[in-house]
Amino acid sequence: DFTLGTATDVLNQRAARREFMIGLRSADDQVEWTFEVDDRRALSVKVSSIRVKGDILPSTSPLRWLLPGERGASSSVVQTLVRTSWITAERVGPRELLPLHDASAHRRVGARGELAAGLLYWREDDPVRDAICVEGQPPILFQQLRARMQEFFPGCDLRVSPIEGASAVSLRLRSDPRLDFLRPQNVGFGLTQLFPILVALLAADVGDCLLIENPEVHLHPRAQQHIGKLMALVAASGVQVIVETHSDHVLNGVRLAVKQGSLSPEDTALHFFSPDPGGAPPRPKSPTINRQGKLSDWPEGFFDQFDLALSELL
DSSP: OOOOOSHHHHSOTTOOOSEEEEEEEOSSOEEEEEEEOSOTTOSOOEEEEEEETTEEEOSSSOEETTEETTHHHHOHHHHHHHTEEEEOSSOOOSOSOEEOOOGGGGSSOOTTSTTHHHHHHHHTTOBOOGGGOOTTSOSBHHHHHHHHHHHHSTTOEEEEEEOTTSSEEEEEEESSTTSOOBOGGGSOHHHHHHHHHHHHHHHOOTTOEEEEEOTTTTOOHHHHHHHHHHHHHHHHTTOEEEEEOOOHHHHHHHHHHHHTTSSOGGGOOOOEEOOOTTSOOOOEEOOOBOTTSOBSOOOTTSSOHHHHHHHHHO
């Protein structure tokens, strides 16, 4: 769910219009929604126009997935949105209890990762695709998650238990097999920040889309690089993975995955946004990557701070 504020927060500040449009396109579908604002203080907006492949559809009939009737079920754009998971940078930190709902409510980990433990509880025995499995471990979600967590934090283990009489589960972690399981508050923040990302990556099906913001939060450089490589591996298996990052280590993990043959350059896209000195809206710069993991261009400000600092130190 998005919490975007009032209509004023959504409208273009440089224009006096009281409407805005959102358009999405797939290989065989194109949908455009126009939203109208009656009051800039409003916390909701109404759909004033729907256009699908150039045809205007009625916007007053009951809408499902913002399309009339059963059109949403046949729209590849809508079905892509339905299969999209967004994990924000502001993920749930260490918590005593995490929500547990009906199994159908745990198909995704939630925008803040708050549903990841519940998903693992309901789907711990779900098969994980061979392409992303750790060899030598049972190909089911719980065991593969444990194996992946141990790649980042050697000796790590986890346990998810339902709370009797409450719609909640507890997540317990330990960093050493010789130690007892502990509350998340008593282990490193990195474990709880990485946990929902790994659950989402391993539970995703071919054709799903994952949007992940700042996977590097609370991870040391080696782990940041490794999550880049793992996201690339999942992307190569048929899941679209879109990552927003400020970490050159995450980028290098993707580059290494390309060089090692885990992900093809053709399936990799990089986009860098930087402010325009003249005040114009930022335009993306999109360097390409070759099979050696090298970039065609290195725009100014694109993960170059280490080199800049090193030049001053030397």
